[in-house]
Amino acid sequence: MSVQGTVEAVWKRESARIVAGLLRTVHDVGLAEEIAQDALVAALEQWPAQGVPDNPAAWLTTVAKRRAIDHLRRAQRLDTSDALAREPAPEPTPDDVLRLMFVSCHPVLPTPARVALTLRVVAGLSPREIARAFLVGESVIIQRIADAKRSLASVPYELPSGTELAARLSSVLGVIYLIFNEGYSATAGTDLMRPGLCLEALRLGRLLAELAPDEAEVHGLVALMEIQQSRSAARTGPSGRPIPLHEQNRGRWDRLLIRRGFAAMLRARGGPGPYVLQAAIAVCHAQAASAADTDWRRIATLYSALERFLPTPIVRLNRAVAVGFAEGPQAGLDLVDELRSDLADYHLLPSVRGDLLQRLGRTAEAGEEWIRAASLTRNDAERAFLLDRAASLGLPAASGPTVGAAIDAFLARPSLAPATARAYRQTLFRVRRTLGDRASLASLAPISFAEAVSAAWPSVSPRTWNRHVSAVRSFLTWAGHPSLAAELSQQVISPSPRATPSTLVLPDAPLRERVLWQLLQESAAPIGAVLALNVEDLDLPERRSRNGIAWHSGTAELLPSLIGTRTRGPLFLSDRRPAPARQPAAADLCPETGRRRLSYERAEYLFKQATGQSLGRLRPRGHASQ
Incomplete structure (x- = not known):
């Protein structure tokens, strides 16, 4: 391995411990990370000429500690600098790294900032690596990290205790699982998965399990990620298209990761929590020799228990899938339809609905749902998969103009002023995402447009709502379908008090x-x-x-x-x-x-x-x- 490769490997393994130890000394996340980076730069400058030290991690730690002492001398203008030099900075401890994880995932930070800061100071990734993983500009990540460090300037560097511990631990677990999920099922881009993020999340989860061995939810999250990651090789075909869970070749599942997941579940002692329950669901899938052997009734029961901890539409949608397999597609469809207003803009709702409709023999409706799901997803691989499924049904082409084509023609009119066209585009973009580009205007009912507008703007002011309704009515009148706006009504605008x-x-x-x-x-x-x-x-x-x-x-x-x-x-x-x-x-x-x-x-x-x-x-x- 080259010297630079050695430096990078040591940094990735040891950076959290170094930054955490410095944070105990300087009490500033930004400053601790800056001093640690100075030590990294020193290694890149000195090791090629002087050789890699016998203990690279100790070398980096020592240099970082010296830089911290130098900073304190300058900042405090101490006359007793020799005394400070004789009093060494404290050695990093496992608790330091645990504190760093809690600080980087502090609730005062918005979730994107928690993710960026955790990957930076705990996982040791560069802003460029983080930006590439999340498909955003490097400057965006740099700004998020800078804002996070500023927000943490007055946050105490300490381990939470008592009633605060559960909420703070939940924040840390949520950040790690968000990183894993973005790698496991990318929200945007050309690839279904980003393996690097999954591996970083697993590394963070395993580290947290070592630092907090008595927390059942930590082991539950690790078990969940281990078992989910075990399926990665079977989740896509040769062309990169997704393969649904029940169609996967289980012989390609990684048995070592499954065993590690089972072992983590054995360590998750205590009352069940959200991650332990999700891991138990993953265990049910891993224990089934084939899709037909899956215990869907148990999975549905586990989702019901999970819903008591996480009463979210996403959990209810997953429960509907399990019920659809356990009790039949109509039972699942009934539950899915209850979620249409809550998840109208979520691509997995029409995707699941299409699956259930196909199993009921309602192929035309299933195709429409998959086309709509394809218009909602931002992932290219998933979009191509959904469109292929719709095309495989061999349905006749829709009659008349589609939603997407009609909107494009409406916005392309030369009579529209640029500002007017921009306002219409903002409104109609949300409508076309909800209805789907390929839906035929002639096949839609007034209630469909009303649901689409309601889902696109569920909680806006009456003034904003009326502006969007007017835009939709103008479009439908131009397209020759004014009756589709019959269920759309203006809201009453109450005078608002002057801001004080x-x-x-x-x-x-x-x-x-x-x-x-x-x-x-x-x-x-x-x-x-x-x-x-x-x-x-x-x-x-x-x-x-x-x-x-x-x-x-x-x-x-x-x-x-x-x-x-x-x-x-x-x-x-x-x-x-x-x-x-x-x-x-x-x-x-x-x-x-x-x-x-x-x-x-x-x-x-x-x-x-x-x-x-x-x-x-x-x-x-x-x-x-x-």
Whole structure:
């Protein structure tokens, strides 16, 4: 193996332990990961010339610890630096890695940020690797990771306990399983599977099982992923098209992974939870010698138990599949039809419905459902598979224009102004996804269009709803089918109250923004003066600053979380550290985090993005905005 290959292999195996150990020292995820990256760069520079050390992991850990000590010396300007050097940074422990996993999956982060940060700091993947796996731009992943690190700046680096542990563990498990699912059944792209993501999720799950051996749900998730991964070789044919579970060649299932899944299930002692129940369902499939031997009644019962933990339409759809095999296709279809409004935009609903209709001998309807499912999926392999299934039925072509062709012709009219065409396109794109491009307009009923519009916009304001309804009516009138809009009705628009400062402080906004907005509202101070506040200026018990800015209970409740362990420097910090060539004045740079003071322009932009208003709206009338 080349030196670079050795460095990459060691980094992937040891990065979580190194970052976790540093985090205990520097208490900042972004800084810990940055220092660890410095150690990686040092290895890439020195090992080719000096040779790979006997213990590469220890070398990386030692260099990272030295960099952390150097950073603390500079940040704190310690006179007792020799004493600090004699007091070594603590050695990484298994609990450190477990803490890192809990921090990277913290509930304050949105799910995409949890996934990106976990793959970055725990799995050791680069932003480019993560972006390639999820088919997004590298800049998107870099921004998600940066935003996540900023949001975690004030989050305590500790293991949850008591009642908090279950919720936090559920977040970690959810992130790992989301990564696995994206690899097991890709939501978009040309391939059905992305094996790299499955393997990373398995590695994370196995690591978590070692760190938390007494958690049944952890072992349940590992068992579920092991057994599902065992089918990977049998899930696609030579051309890459999907093969349904009941049609797979079970001789191609990986028996080693199945045995590992069974062993993980034996370790999942305790009361059943969502992942243990899903693993039990996977065990039922793995134990059946053939599709005909599958115990569908037991699987249906397990799904009923799972529904008590996860009462979601997806779980109910899976239960309907099991009932369709256990009690007959009509029983399954009855359950599926109850979900049509909840899952109208989900491609697996018409796919399952098509399967059940075909088994009932209703082939024409089955074909329509598969065509609709093909229009809803964003995965090319799955789309081709569904269209092939519909074509294999040998049904006659639909009479008259299809939904897709009619919409394309409507939008292509030269008389439409660009802005009008764009507005129509936004509306009709959602309608065509719900109905399917190949559905014949002549074969649809008014209720079909009403259901499509309701499914596309289930919870919008009356004003938005009426705009979409008007667009659909215009299209149907142009297409010669105005009667299809008979079930669509306008909603009554009630006058909305004028936005007040209290309604502009959004509870779901990031912590920094909420503190800033709440402080501006409560203090009535100029925006520039609030942004100029430093941590050392604040008298938290007295609820005021040295320059006379005072606040009330709302700000007082939020400030400690924003400050965290910081003792000095700007109160409101920017998202990123400044580039070396663009260093701000010392007064505008936090000595503990290296980030600069939040600018007025950035604060104004964030508020307008969130509310559509200016920051000046937060202050009582009669006060200047700056």
